[in-house]
Amino acid sequence: MKSVLLSVVAGLILGALIHIASILTIPWAAENNAWSRLRGLAEINEVRRIEPDASGKSDLPDLDPAMHYAVCHYDLARGPLQIRAPVPRTYWSLALYDRLGINYYVINDRIVGPGELEVWVANKTQLLEIEPEDSENSGTSGEGESKDRLIVGAPRQQGFAVFRLLVPGASFEQTVEQALSGTSCATIILPGAPGAGNG
Structure with missing residues (x-):
């Protein structure tokens, strides 16, 4: 006992x-966490390249050396985030994470074909303010060229996006580099928002 x-x-x-x-x-x-480390490396909405590091000291863990990566961290305080990227004919994915590192959305080449990808990330209030025609999710798959605007609801005000592309061979290196160089993150100022009419 x-x-x-x-x-x-x-x-x-x-x-x-x-x-x-x-x-x-x-x-x-x-x-x-990843959001805090990225915040210390770049400005809000600044697209930054992240290289895989065999030593494990990369800003993001478990990066595949066969992939090329670009990241940007965001804050929805002023408006929705707009991500634009020219997606090539190779495997790619765009993953969205909140500031705690929880993944809440993923899209890849099987959902949207090659072409110009446009994704808006918005909080609940901003989703209500976005015009109905902008809120329609459209996507095409297959070999056809596509231009899509996808609207994603964010669970938290702050987070980060990770864009990754596969380099299947040396001949794809330039194509992937051009895609990463053409990737942008920007804040969309909605009508009626503070500063909307100030240029």
């Missing part, structure tokens, strides 16, 4: 220590 009581007490003490340690690490984890 005594040994059982000691085990219970030891378990409670261990649980309390783990709980305290978890609470103490929250501020550290909050300042060392």
Whole structure:
């Protein structure tokens, strides 16, 4: 009976220590997640290239060396985010994450064919303000050229986008580089928003 009581007490003490340690690490984890690191490397909406690093010191973990990456972090305080990218005839994907690093949206070449990709990221209030014709999700797949505007609801005000493209061979290197160079992130000032009429 005594040994059982000691085990219970030891378990409670261990649980309390783990709980305290978890609470103490929250501020550290909050300042060392991907969004915070990207915020320290670039301005809001600035597209930045991220190179895979075999040492594991890359700004984003688990990067595939066969892929080329571009990222931008955003803040929807002034308006929706507009992402534009010329997508080539190779595998590519665009993934959206909130500031906690939780992935909430992914699109790739199987959903939208090669051409000009346009994605708007908006919070709940902004989604209501966007014109109905702008809110229609349109997408084409297959080999045809396409130009699509996709509207995505963001769960949080801040986050980041990761655009990645596969380089299947040396002949695709220039095409992929041009696609990454042509990728942009910008804030859309909606009519009626503060600063909308100020240029």
